[in-house]
Amino acid sequence: MNKTSAGKTPAKYGKIVLNILITLAVYAVMMVVIQGGMLSRQMTSIIIPCCINVMLAVSLCLLVGYLGELTLGHAGFMSIGAYAGALLTNYLDMPPVAELLIGMLAGGIIASVFAVVIGLPVLRLKGDYLAIVTLGFGEIIRSVINSLEFTGGAKGLSGIGTYATYKNFTFVYIFVILTILLIANLVHSRHGRAITAVRDNYIAAEAIGIHVGRFKTMAFVISAFFAGLAGVIYAHNVGILKPANFDYNKSIEILVMVVLGGMGNIKGSIIAAIILTLLPEVLRSAADYRMLLYSIVLIAMMLFNNSRFKLAIVEKRNLKKAAEIQKEGE
Template sequence: MKKNNLNIHNLITYGIVVAAFLFVSILVWTGNASRHLQAMLVPIGLNIILAVSLNLIVGFLGELTLGHAGFMSVGAYAGCLFAIKYAEILPTAVRFPLAMIIGGLVACVFGIIIGVPVLRLKGDYLAIVTLAFGEIIRSIIINLEFTGGASGLKGTPQNSNFYIVFVVIMITLVVITNLVNSRAGRAICSIRDNRIAAESLGINITYYKLLAFVIAAFFAGVAGVIYGHNLSILQASVFDYNRSIEILVIVVLGGMGSIRGSVIAAVIITALPEMLRSLADYRMLIYAVVLIAMMLLNGSQKFDKYKGRMNIGGLFTLLKNKKSAKEAG
């Protein structure tokens, strides 16, 4: 019964994404989508992939990392360098998926290299060390010759489009939701809820922490490859800690441990600055105020009655509770 519920929950999430995709596709086909909207679709999709994968670490494993953009940059450079090298030899249909897999795997390797020493640390110490790793990766990429240095990597074929991003989003969602509902996912959640209890039940803490870390790194790497294929120049300066923080904001806003929340929050947070474009210079100020207000409403005791409802995941629970209350009454 419980398992069935979870599956329905996941299917609703997939359904929302598919419906949104179809809606936007119809807009594009009928020529009703503005250039602005079309340009925003790939960044929104990327943020969905990044947020869902980061949610695995922050929401389900319960560890704070500020280095997600670092994995993204490693994946982006690995995938794009591959794509540039084989641009003439392989057809796009083979090359692009291969580039994504290579980018993801390289990010995985970095996930292991970074994760093994770093995951011994906890809380804020882990946060600052992952931030430090992200910054180190960025500095090194800027100083290397074959990555194009500070001026950026040029010549990646621009193969990214909205449809490919949609396919990758669906794969990400299926993999992560199934992982979370599996034995491994329950082990990961148990580490978050009580590490010592989990350890005494015989759960291998290091293994599961690393597993979550590496899977999240893989998807961040894939997102990086798509990002690289979306722009004519790939610059390392984009992947600074502010990018990691942006993804973290999406995860926290969407509700930690809520995949559907991450998806919706990714759309809102990516689109919000664009929607505020008419306010020109004031848009970042308003964005900041909105962010603070949402966090205050969410966390303050004064609003405790509504606690957990102001984030999007919570809103769904609220609606569901109301519905079931109606049905019962």
């Protein structure tokens, strides 16, 4: 806890209570819907992927939104976590939940170890160069997994216990909430402010004594840790891992969620992740046209987000806020 949070206003407490209520309400609704058997098979099969994508999007949001560095290798860390966790749980012989917990811990830690090794040299690069190098590392990880014996190569790693299906929703949900909580708290802490300072102006940040390299690496490692966790859940949801599922298209998919959610906005990332996971399923009736529709929606949303119309709305809102602040001051 930092010093500024000591003086919380009632409005802030209200927000926290509201968030807790939303969390519980979502959980209650999901449990009723799942237990009541109100969902079709398609819908139940998409619950856990939704959770996984939320974790991935929120963890990438820390990097892209708050640290302001574009990385295209998130799927690489997800695959490291997935393979590490799956190999471990295949080896262990314990109750499913214990196996899963150990697997997740291992997956997350191994993914973050890789993040340290990759991040230390790579984070010196900036902008598009960093994007392409992280993309390169994602592809290197994928082709190395593809060529190794013990990972099953291109045929894939099978026989993973499917512990993380919708029947174990509670377990997965807890981890989703933990991910969101930890990242949201990090962002609003002293370290989080240092991270956003690096994003806004790294030269100024360095000048006031923020260790830019250390905070960049820290954000990178934390983000990779949660990507690893999501990977382990993914492995135990689908039961079979193939290197081809972790190519740069997966990284881009996660990036799209973060950008559509509004960069540097955790709530937005969560909502975008859920919508973008549901969208292909909802559009299933449109069969052949769904990916086409998806691409059109994507382009249209980006054009709208930067249109004069939207900018006018934002400006109006900002003016209103400024007026309120002025009133409070008087």
